[in-house]
Amino acid sequence: TQLLEQSPQFLSIQEGENLTVYCNSSSVFSSLQWYRQEPGEGPVLLVTVVTGGEVKKLKRLTFQFGDARKDSSLHITAAQTGDTGLYLCAGVPSSNTGKLIFGQGTTLQVKP
Amino acid sequence: DAGVIQSPRHEVTEMGQEVTLRCKPISGHNSLFWYRQTMMRGLELLIYFNNNVPIDDSGMPEDRFSAKMPNASFSTLKIQPSEPRDSAVYFCASSLITIWGNQPQHFGDGTRLSIL
Numbered sequence: 001t002q003l004l005e006q007s008p009q010f011l012s013i014q015e016g017e018n019l020t021v022y023c024n025s026s027s028v029f030s031s032l033q034w035y036r037q038e039p040g041e042g043p044v045l046l047v048t049v050v051t052g053g054e055v056k057k058l059k060r061l062t063f064q065f066g067d068a069r070k071d072s073s074l075h076i077t078a079a080q081t082g083d084t085g086l087y088l089c090a091g092v093p094s095s096n097t098g099k100l101i102f103g104q105g106t107t108l109q110v111k112p
Numbered sequence: 113d114a115g116v117i118q119s120p121r122h123e124v125t126e127m128g129q130e131v132t133l134r135c136k137p138i139s140g141h142n143s144l145f146w147y148r149q150t151m152m153r154g155l156e157l158l159i160y161f162n163n164n165v166p167i168d169d170s171g172m173p174e175d176r177f178s179a180k181m182p183n184a185s186f187s188t189l190k191i192q193p194s195e196p197r198d199s200a201v202y203f204c205a206s207s208l209i210t211i212w213g214n215q216p217q218h219f220g221d222g223t224r225l226s227i228l
Binding site for chain 2: 033040041042043044045048088090097102103104
């Protein structure tokens with residue numbers, strides 16, 4: 001069974017601080033997706049990383065896929081209150097059935 | 113473009129009652145997923161369909177849960193009889209699966225279910 005462990009589970013920081021969320025597995029994934037979920041809504045895709053070692057930037061958010069395609073990280077620079085939400089990583093197994101393996105999520109609270 | 117549409121948004125009912133959740137996927141998508149989300153267990157996959165055919169229902173908690181997809185534009189998740197421990201937010205998501213993979217899942221806004 002493929003599992004994704006996400007850490008930390010909860011993070012409460014002040015506006016302007018930096019943070020990193022980690023997503024780790026012992027399994028190899030063909031790609032990895034990051035989603036963000038706001039209260040009362042479903043998760044929304046932020047980015048997909050495909051190649052081992054790949055780095056993608058989305059404004060203040062930087063996503064990295066590990067060289068071995070088993071882990072990923074999300075780094076937020078100078079967090080803003082609008083970044084508050086639940087961040088979920090999801091691995092795409094090589095079987096390509098469309099099924100995703102979701103991490104438990106990181107609840108981020110950015111205080112003004 | 114319309115996204116994934118779920119109904120109802122909220123459902124409050126007494127234990128023992130039948131509950132039916134509905135989902136309309138994005139037109140053209142060939143896969144549909146039902147999830148349950150709770151604080152304790154996070155986002156759990158219950159069942160998914162490819163081209164209207166159930167592929168993996170190993171996440172369905174027990175026989176009280178059933179799901180159908182009679183056509184490409186509609187799916188239901190039914191709980192009968194419902195129990196308080198079924199209280200959660202239920203999400204439907206759809207996706208287009210291709211040989212190139214990597215397609216994201218598009219989620220509805222969920223149904224918040226409370227069983228009293």
